[in-house]
Amino acid sequence: MSAHSHDPSAPSSPGQSPESPAAARGKPRKAALAAWIGSALEYYDFFIYGSAAALVFPRVFFDPDDPATATLISLATFGVAYAARPVGALILGHVGDRLGRRKIMVFTLILMGLSTFVIGCLPTYAQIGTAAPVLLVLMRVCQGLSAAGEQASANSMTLEHAPEHRRGYYTSFTLNGTQAGQILATLVFIPVAALPDEQLYTWGWRIPFLLSIAVSVVGYLIRRNLEETPVFEDASASDAVSKLPLADLLRDHWADVLRVVCGALIATVSTIFTVWALSYATSDAAGMDKSAMLWVGALANAVALITIPLWAKLSDRIGRKPVFLFGSLGSGAMVFAYLWAISTGSYPLVFLTGILFFGVVYSAANGIWPSLYGEMFPTRVRLSGMAIGTQIGFAVAGFAVSFAEQLSGGGEWLGVAVFTAVICAICSLAIATGRETHKVPTDRLGEKPHRGAPAPPNAAESVSA
Template identity: 50%
Template sequence: MKAALASLLGSTLEYYDFFIYGAAAALVFNHLFFTDVDPAVGLIASFATFGVGYIARPLGGLVIGHFGDRLGRKRALLTCLLLMGASSFLIGCLPTYEAVGIWAPIMLTVLRLAQGFSAGAESAGASTLTVEHSPTNRRGFFSSFLSVGIASGSVLATVVFIPVAALPDEALYSWGWRVPFWISVVVVAVAYFVRTRLEETPVFQEIAEEDEVRNLPIKDVVRYQFPSVIRVMGATTMGVMQSLVTVFVLAYATQNVGVDRPAMLTIIAVATGLMTIVVPLAGRLSDRVGRRPVTFIAVVGCGLGIFPYLWIVSTGNAIAIAVATVVFLSLFYSCREGVWPAFYAEQFAAPVRYSGMALGNQLGNLIAGFAPLIAASLVVIGGWVPVAVFGAGVAVIAGTAVYFMRETSSLTPQRLDEPYETARANHTGRAATNSLTK
């Protein structure tokens, strides 16, 4: 349970910082860092900097994941915390375009890349750490607290931004937008304190004692478990749904449809807050009936539900939007959030788990990062319908990937490693045969 708490607090910090950027990108960054262009173009440019963070995530996953598999899960996760906290605080200190010109968006982009580098390793590391600390029959439940942390971070980011968004424009654009980024210092201190008191996972300790630590884990991932990387990458594209709701819909509803900013932020905060209840229930259900069936509830529900959801948002009816957001995000999407931390980590063997999950997960997240940018561009072309088609297409990709993933809910740690060990043994056997024939 201590590992689950550490994952919850750590991911709360990481994703508070990550999502506070999303709220700022949707509401204020186009006024602060892209003031010399048309407002619609400025919003698209603001969303582009949001997406840039996702470009850095695969690299961060590979680099920090390498050290997580080499030196331990705990050290890698502490590094993630410090990097994310520092980057977010510095964003709150940035001068605007009016003060320094083009250097303002450049510095913003650099710090967003640092945020992405950190986030790219956080989810894989926290999932790996929790899975390896949990009993076989409760891995889904305990690992789901990572997603509870992600939801909590999103709620915290949104709640903090509600009074900020209600400020008069002069106060909002001068100092108000900075406050949420400065608050991250407090959150990082609490999360760091908890994680420093967590022991390394027994699985990693056993690998280290048996001298099974791989010199270059990512090489083994590509050689022995690359199909798992592809499947996890495809399944991860479902993250598009959350990006559409928390970033694109926030901007679309407030700037295109005319919904009040604090009202829309409140709707998203309530729906995301309800996820913290449904997510662990979905994780526990996956321990009993399997990871794939629970994930398919999310895939089908979101894939079909994206059409009525965006139509309701386009009406501007705040009550209807609130109900639809709760159903779409809190009910259907939560089923995916409750399962993926365990499901994706379980696809990889212990010696390469951190690196393998980070690679597949963050490559799949690339499209989630650019989903608000894609959606904003599609709205200009044809309104909300092309955005819904885009979301449904992503659901088809994710559902296909999940269908071909190995069901892992009842497998022991030793059986989770079997595909990797078999592939290594076959490779070693072929290499020995080739050596003899020469």
């Protein structure tokens, strides 16, 4: 879906403020395209690991004589990347707020592509024993470090280039690209999963990982000439760049960091849908076909490509909070319907509930969090605030898969649904307590209104955190 450029000389729509000088100099279409393509390529790499962890790795990298334990540990390695993400956020957030967004966007894409390619080259458990899963975990950590800086840098880049009254729409391209990467990963894995077992578990599973070398090359060519954002350039020119972004962030914006951490737990919905539900559906307990379940994910993500920008446009009109809260609370309800449908073994029900759940309802929260979180922070600490807050929340979401596997006892879905719904309630409560920022000018974002002082322009409805 193409973005539309904004003419800064055009008159503002009724009720909208004129663009700030920085916003008028922005190049939203180019930034949105770079964010979309880069995120699609980056998360292709990230998501093929999830499919492999559920379907292949238990037999390739772990002891095949104990399949239940192998599956549990394999799903845990999926979460290892999420544990590494807060560490990456601390490092890459600091560098991005000190030196710029573009450098991080190039670095993360190269790191992700190379680590994923190496996974495709690793020897198996049968060849080198326990050293195989150790090497696998090491590469997964590298993937996590890369992902920690990818979305925060791409979101910051797009938000700071965007016209002020369309920040939600333009920043949604980062998540739209993430969904596209998930579709690509799933479509690549569908023919691989259909291979005879002998071919699948020897060489077939390696193909999606080896293709990532092309990902690195394409992503580098796209992002190397991307210009830095106008507001960051202005901050650099006026020496307003933070010397210690982390210290400034935790001193002045700790409440919003905590709010983002709790809000980012919404990613639990994605990991449960993408990894645990896939593992559950193809297990002996449900006995559904691997390829069919991969198609559920592909179609749900295809629908999300359409709904994400639509939800984002709506958030530009009515605000970020109502759209996010609908997606979060709705996902808490829909998870029951989807997992129940899997338990019935009915393919029509699974496709219907899966597409409605992940493609429509979850997309309301997923599509607008880049603008929602980014608008909580000023330019000088935006990348650090988004990276640290989201990655801590995402780390919990990553391990939700292995927790859900233990909670299910090998085949009971109800406890997993309750767990997911509770997480959604926590996300909703955290965001409900925050300010509404969709009308705040870009150069005023992150400002804390003082008691007795007038509200920022176009933010009369904003309330203090």
